[in-house]
Amino acid sequence: AQSVTQPDIHITVSEGASLELRCNYSYGATPYLFWYVQSPGQGLQLLLKYFSGDTLVQGIKGFEAEFKRSQSSFNLRKPSVHWSDAAEYFCAVGAFGGGADGLTFGKGTHLIIQP
Amino acid sequence: DTAVSQTPKYLVTQMGNDKSIKCEQNLGHDTMYWYKQDSKKFLKIMFSYNNKELIINETVPNRFSPKSPDKAHLNLHINSLELGDSAVYFCASSQTGQGGYTFGSGTRLTVV
Numbered sequence: 001a002q003s004v005t006q007p008d009i010h011i012t013v014s015e016g017a018s019l020e021l022r023c024n025y026s027y028g029a030t031p032y033l034f035w036y037v038q039s040p041g042q043g044l045q046l047l048l049k050y051f052s053g054d055t056l057v058q059g060i061k062g063f064e065a066e067f068k069r070s071q072s073s074f075n076l077r078k079p080s081v082h083w084s085d086a087a088e089y090f091c092a093v094g095a096f097g098g099g100a101d102g103l104t105f106g107k108g109t110h111l112i113i114q115p
Numbered sequence: 116d117t118a119v120s121q122t123p124k125y126l127v128t129q130m131g132n133d134k135s136i137k138c139e140q141n142l143g144h145d146t147m148y149w150y151k152q153d154s155k156k157f158l159k160i161m162f163s164y165n166n167k168e169l170i171i172n173e174t175v176p177n178r179f180s181p182k183s184p185d186k187a188h189l190n191l192h193i194n195s196l197e198l199g200d201s202a203v204y205f206c207a208s209s210q211t212g213q214g215g216y217t218f219g220s221g222t223r224l225t226v227v
Contacts, residue, residue, distance in 0.1 A: 032214065038156075043220035044205065051214055088156055094216065098146040098209030100170040103216055105158040 002027045004091050006106035013081050014114045021076040021109050023091030033074040034092040034103065035065055044090070050074065051096050061085070086113045118142050121206050121219040128196055129227055136191045136222045138206030145211050147189035149181060152203040152221070164189055165211070196226045 003026045013019050025031055035047040048059025055067040065076045074091060088110050094103040119140045128134050140147065146165040152158045162181045163170045169181065178194045193200060206219040 034216075044218045049214070090158065092158075096214050097212040098144075098165075098216065099211070100146075100163045100165070100168070102148045102150075102160045102163050102207065102209075104160070108156045108158075110156075 002031075002093055002101065002104045004093050004104055004106035006089075006091055006109050008109045009107070010110045010112065012112040012114055015083055016080050019076075019078045019081045019085070019111070021089050021091075021111070023074045023076065023106060024072050025074060025091070025093045026072065027093050029095065031093045032096040033065075033067060034094075035059065035063070035074075035076050036090045036092065036105075037061075038088045038090065038108075040087075047076070047089075081111075081113055083113045083115070086111055117220075118217050119206055119208055119219040121204075121222050123222060124220065125223050125225075127225045127227060130196055130198060132196050133192070133194045134196060134224070135193070136204055136206075136224070138189050138191070138219060139187055140206075140208040140217070141187065142208055142217060143210070144208035144217070145186065146209045147183070148207040148209075148216075149189065149191050150205040150207060150218075152205065154202070158205070161191075162189075193224075198226050200224060201226045 005024045032051045034049045036044040047063045048057050050057045088108045091106045092103040122137045148163045149161040161175045180192045183189045203221045205221045209216045
């Protein structure tokens, strides 16, 4: 069965500091990996996704993620956070091109930005 | 044009009522999904449907039933609503053999 682990439930970062959110996955085939962000009361916004190619993926809002097959990880990074980055972040895994299982999400990491 | 649209955005209803949430996608995708996001923000798949086959997550009560009048729509019917059904429900779609999952903006259901 596919699964995603986000080990950090909450992370607090000072504005302007760097950020890394951890994600580990378990998947029986080639994984299709995603990071989504959800602001309070809002829907899911796709930050970036990875299926193949360069293992360092650039996304929107200055985020990037690195796929490491040997570690089954897909960590999200940002060099300098802004107060507007405070939100819930979800890592997800699924099959390329959909399928019955859809996406499996991690439980999310709540990012708090300190002034 | 919104790719995956859900209506209503907010729904407040009393326990025991029956309600529906509508979902439409204009992407020509062949697979649609319903997800539930609970009060702890955990997102879990409820159903997937691709014209031919409905896959139901075994943890979903049979009070929940998806209905697909055509390939572009997958509505969610909920009978005898309970307080624990309060959540945000997301519809999504994808196309077999192609990348990407597109999500709707969610429906916040509150049962009182």
